[in-house]
Amino acid sequence: MTNLFEVSNITLRFGGVVSLSDVSLYQKRGEILAVIGPNGAGKTSLFNSLTGVYKPQEGSITFNPKEGEPISIIGKKPHVISHTGVARTFQASRMFNALTTFENVKIGAESHKGLGAIGSILRGPATRKDEKYSDARTWDLLDFVGLRAKANYIASSLSYGERRRLEIARGLATNPEVLLLDEPAAGTNPSEKLELTDLIRKVRDEMEVSILLIEHDMKLVMSLAERLYVLNFGSVIAEGTPDEIRANQNVVDAYLGTTSVEGSH
Amino acid sequence: MNFPFIKKLSIKAITILILSELAAVVTGPPGNADTPWIGFHDSITQKTSFFGLFVTGRWALFYALGILSYLIVYFFNHNDFKNSASDSLRSSYRSVAGKKYFRLIAMFAIGVVVVLLPTIITDPFWREAMVSQIAVFILLALGLNVVVGFAGLLDLGFVAFYAVGAYATAWCTGALPVPPLFGSHVNPFFAIPVAIILAMVAGVILGIPTLRLRGDYLAIVTLGFGEIITLFANNLTGVTGGAQGTKQVPHFSFHVGPLKYIWGLDPAPYYYLVIGFVFLFIFIFYSLEHSRVGRAWTAIREDEVAAESLGINPLKYKVMAFAIGAASAGFAGVMTAAQSNFLTPATFTLSLSINILVLVIFGGMGSIFGVVFGAIVIQTITMYLIHTPPAGYQPQDLYIYLGALLVIMMIFRPAGLFPARRRQRLDVSTSSFENSND
Numbered sequence: 088m089t090n091l092f093e094v095s096n097i098t099l100r101f102g103g104v105v106s107l108s109d110v111s112l113y114q115k116r117g118e119i120l121a122v123i124g125p126n127g128a129g130k131t132s133l134f135n136s137l138t139g140v141y142k143p144q145e146g147s148i149t150f151n152p153k154e155g156e157p158i159s160i161i162g163k164k165p166h167v168i169s170h171t172g173v174a175r176t177f178q179a180s181r182m183f184n185a186l187t188t189f190e191n192v193k194i195g196a197e198s199h200k201g202l203g204a205i206g207s208i209l210r211g212p213a214t215r216k217d218e219k220y221s222d223a224r225t226w227d228l229l230d231f232v233g234l235r236a237k238a239n240y241i242a243s244s245l246s247y248g249e250r251r252r253l254e255i256a257r258g259l260a261t262n263p264e265v266l267l268l269d270e271p272a273a274g275t276n277p278s279e280k281l282e283l284t285d286l287i288r289k290v291r292d293e294m295e296v297s298i299l300l301i302e303h304d305m306k307l308v309m310s311l312a313e314r315l316y317v318l319n320f321g322s323v324i325a326e327g328t329p330d331e332i333r334a335n336q337n338v339v340d341a342y343l344g345t346t347s348v349e350g351s352h
Numbered sequence: 353m354n355f356p357f358i359k360k361l362s363i364k365a366i367t368i369l370i371l372s373e374l375a376a377v378v379t380g381p382p383g384n385a386d387t388p389w390i391g392f393h394d395s396i397t398q399k400t401s402f403f404g405l406f407v408t409g410r411w412a413l414f415y416a417l418g419i420l421s422y423l424i425v426y427f428f429n430h431n432d433f434k435n436s437a438s439d440s441l442r443s444s445y446r447s448v449a450g451k452k453y454f455r456l457i458a459m460f461a462i463g464v465v466v467v468l469l470p471t472i473i474t475d476p477f478w479r480e481a482m483v484s485q486i487a488v489f490i491l492l493a494l495g496l497n498v499v500v501g502f503a504g505l506l507d508l509g510f511v512a513f514y515a516v517g518a519y520a521t522a523w524c525t526g527a528l529p530v531p532p533l534f535g536s537h538v539n540p541f542f543a544i545p546v547a548i549i550l551a552m553v554a555g556v557i558l559g560i561p562t563l564r565l566r567g568d569y570l571a572i573v574t575l576g577f578g579e580i581i582t583l584f585a586n587n588l589t590g591v592t593g594g595a596q597g598t599k600q601v602p603h604f605s606f607h608v609g610p611l612k613y614i615w616g617l618d619p620a621p622y623y624y625l626v627i628g629f630v631f632l633f634i635f636i637f638y639s640l641e642h643s644r645v646g647r648a649w650t651a652i653r654e655d656e657v658a659a660e661s662l663g664i665n666p667l668k669y670k671v672m673a674f675a676i677g678a679a680s681a682g683f684a685g686v687m688t689a690a691q692s693n694f695l696t697p698a699t700f701t702l703s704l705s706i707n708i709l710v711l712v713i714f715g716g717m718g719s720i721f722g723v724v725f726g727a728i729v730i731q732t733i734t735m736y737l738i739h740t741p742p743a744g745y746q747p748q749d750l751y752i753y754l755g756a757l758l759v760i761m762m763i764f765r766p767a768g769l770f771p772a773r774r775r776q777r778l779d780v781s782t783s784s785f786e787n788s789n790d
Contacts, residue, residue: 186647204645207639
């Protein structure tokens, strides 16, 4: 069985600044994988490379969908990558603030069809069938994340935890094989964090969508992730299960500073 | 009624007084070194009439207008729009059923007025203006609304598509120095599809290279495009007739079997033709707004990166907005060419682009009802000032008023008189959350 993501030796530079250097990692199908690391380690850059926002100068990223040929991600536009089955959320929730919760999710559900100008004007049976299908799917997803009651609220009126769930629903609406979550728990309160953990596990178990996660909250990561990568200064410094990572001296050094600093005092 | 309230009110009254005095002075006679205060002096002594109702000093006229606009703004700002967006949204969903009757009656009344208007209005000036200055501008405002209101792209050269439509009509009907498209002179009806398609093609040609740009950069490029088209019309004498203008463009005519009709100098038949197309375009744009396409436009306008991550191709949808907006401008061009029988490049100026933008901003970007309302109100005021100019009014003063109106709108009601539902936002800022993690 092939891996879902195969990232080999990617290097991403902005002028002289090296954001990712020689990063290799893989994700198994159906896995909850987490990428952790201190601020500025290159986690979000990795996400942006996986979704086509940034274009690494070296290396290759291959995505293996359930059906069809493996796809090389580098050089593809974000909307094309979305069509192949990769969905994401953003670090600072980026919703369509002028639209309702329902419309936000619906956009995800219908974005994979053609432009639809003529159909939208004439509203023939095919268009109406599409609408009906997107509506039904949107309601299902709102139920799934528990936002049905807020369907007609303007997105900007939602609480922070609700926005996170909305973003997850919107990503799932595109019918992905993998969902990339960029710090989903940031800014949420403890009870929302628990709900979110359950939701993410539910996404994997019930929707059969693999999860790739960036997170700062160690408790959440360690309880959720099945395998982790640790990034520091743009390089992978450790890989393993939560227990292995906890015991890894490199990781402890990266987060707490090295013992040599302590010794110099 | 307490002291701070009265204080606040008197500050507003004094502000309006100062602004109106300023307006009275700048519209008065120019001063010179010997009489530097003549504008100020005249603004107090000179008498003028207030829409023919009463005679007053010019400063008082402006003061009355200022107070009136303030009251209008105050009224609009204190209705349900001001409530939290989600509340008003929920209540509007609930009350739609109750309002359905009212809505039907209102639509019927509007329909009757629209149909009977040419018989009500008898003044030849207004009959003419009704078609060439109001109905045509409704079409232009509707088209620009797709680009600016729905897709959120600032287009400062919209007049280019209007010019393309008008010159395409002249081409098809043999009014240009180059041979007509179909080999012989045809009636402008056949020019309609050609003009619309050419305008849409112009939209695509302009759109594909420029729509990668955002915000201010796009505005500058579209501004340049508008100027290029005007310069072409002016200088490509062998093709467009140059600054002299075109030869005569024939009127619309209709000749099928025993039925024969020629649109003549009477504006009424033109009025019905344009209004028919206005309703057609309103239907098309309304359908698009409430479809997949409209939602995609809103998504791109709100957050292009997020829209792209969901699989929306921003470039395609933006080009589409340009082409669809251009279609109605192209049709407006056909109407102008056929009705006025004659085109010169002087019609298609930058100030016309700005004028159309003012209609859209005033009425409410993204709101179809708003921009139609805006076009009717502003064009009627413009025409009124031309038809019965107040004392001391010069034609070029118009832009002072439009500019002042725009400034006032931006301060008090930036989303326009009738804000689009998708443009109303909560005032709650999201910024407090956004960097909470850093």
